[in-house]
Amino acid sequence: MREPLIYDRHIGDQKPETLFHKNACPFCNYHDTENIIKTKSDMIWTRNKYPTLLDSGQTVLIETADHEANMSNYPPEKQVEVFQFAWECWQEMKNSGKYRSVLVYKNQGPLSGGSIEHAHLQLVGLTKRDGYEYWTPETLQGMSVLEKGKLAVNLSKYPNVGLMEFNVLGADQTAETIREVALMTQNVIKYLMSQHHMYSYNLFFFDREDGLQVHIVPRFIVSPYLVGYDLAQLFTEDVLEEYRTAFLAYLKHPTPIDPEKKDGWF
Numbered sequence: 001m002r003e004p005l006i007y008d009r010h011i012g013d014q015k016p017e018t019l020f021h022k023n024a025c026p027f028c029n030y031h032d033t034e035n036i037i038k039t040k041s042d043m044i045w046t047r048n049k050y051p052t053l054l055d056s057g058q059t060v061l062i063e064t065a066d067h068e069a070n071m072s073n074y075p076p077e078k079q080v081e082v083f084q085f086a087w088e089c090w091q092e093m094k095n096s097g098k099y100r101s102v103l104v105y106k107n108q109g110p111l112s113g114g115s116i117e118h119a120h121l122q123l124v125g126l127t128k129r130d131g132y133e134y135w136t137p138e139t140l141q142g143m144s145v146l147e148k149g150k151l152a153v154n155l156s157k158y159p160n161v162g163l164m165e166f167n168v169l170g171a172d173q174t175a176e177t178i179r180e181v182a183l184m185t186q187n188v189i190k191y192l193m194s195q196h197h198m199y200s201y202n203l204f205f206f207d208r209e210d211g212l213q214v215h216i217v218p219r220f221i222v223s224p225y226l227v228g229y230d231l232a233q234l235f236t237e238d239v240l241e242e243y244r245t246a247f248l249a250y251l252k253h254p255t256p257i258d259p260e261k262k263d264g265w266f
C-alpha cells in the first residue's frame with residue numbers, strides 16, 4: 001500500500017500562482033529575507049513560505065534574478081553554477097540531520113505541476129518519510145545514447161510517466177562531473193524543446209553511488225493508463241533508436257527553440 005504525502009489545504013489556499021494568472025512574481029526582487037538560508041551570485045536558497053506538506057522542510061532555490069531566464073536559455077556557465085549550488089545546498093540539507101530523506105526536483109512549464117514561472121528548484125526534506133520508498137532505480141536504466149568519461153546518457157526503458165524520458169548519469173560528485181551533468185541536462189532540455197516542442201518538464205535529482213544523476217521527464221497531459229493503473233507507456237525500440245540518433249545529431253548541430261510553439265504531443 002502506498003501511503004500518500006499529506007497536503008495542508010489551509011496553507012495551500014494562500015499560495016501564490018503566476019503560471020496561469022498574471023500575479024506579481026514573488027521571486028522577482030525577493031523580499032522575504034527572513035527566510036533566506038544562503039545566497040550565491042544572484043541565486044537564493046530560501047525556506048518555502050507556503051510549506052504545504054506535513055512533516056517536511058520545504059525549501060526553494062531561486063536560480064536567477066532574471067524572470068525570463070531558465071535552463072533552456074542560460075549561458076553554459078550559468079547552468080553549471082545552478083547545478084553546483086544546488087548540489088551544495090542538497091548535501092547541506094542531508095547532512096543537517098533534520099531529515100529522513102531529501103528530495104530535489106524541478107518544475108518548469110505550464111504542464112509541469114509547478115505554480116511559479118520564475119526558474120527555481122525544490123529541495124524538500126521529509127522528517128518522517130523515506131521519499132524514495134516507492135521510487136524504482138530502474139527508471140535510471142535505459143537504451144544507451146552516449147558514454148563519455150564519467151558521463152552517460154540513456155533513454156529510460158522504465159519511464160515514470162512515459163514515452164521519452166532521458167537520464168543523464170554522472171559517475172561521481174566531483175565538480176568536473178557535476179559540470180558535465182549540468183551541461184548535458186541543458187542539451188536534453190533544449191533538444192526536447194526545439195525538436196519536440198516539449199516546453200514542460202520535471203527534473204529529478206539523485207545521488208546514488210556517490211554520483212549525480214538527473215532524470216528528465218517531459219510533461220504532457222497524463223494518460224489514463226498511468227492515472228488508473230499505474231501503467232507508463234514506452235515507444236517501440238525502433239522509435240527510441242530514432243530519437244537516440246536525432247539527439248546525437250542535435251548535439252552536433254543544435255537547432256533553435258521556436259518560442260511560438262506551445263506544449264505539444266509527440
Ligand SMILES: [Zn+2]
Pocket residue numbers: 025026027028066067118
Ligand atoms: Zn520573476
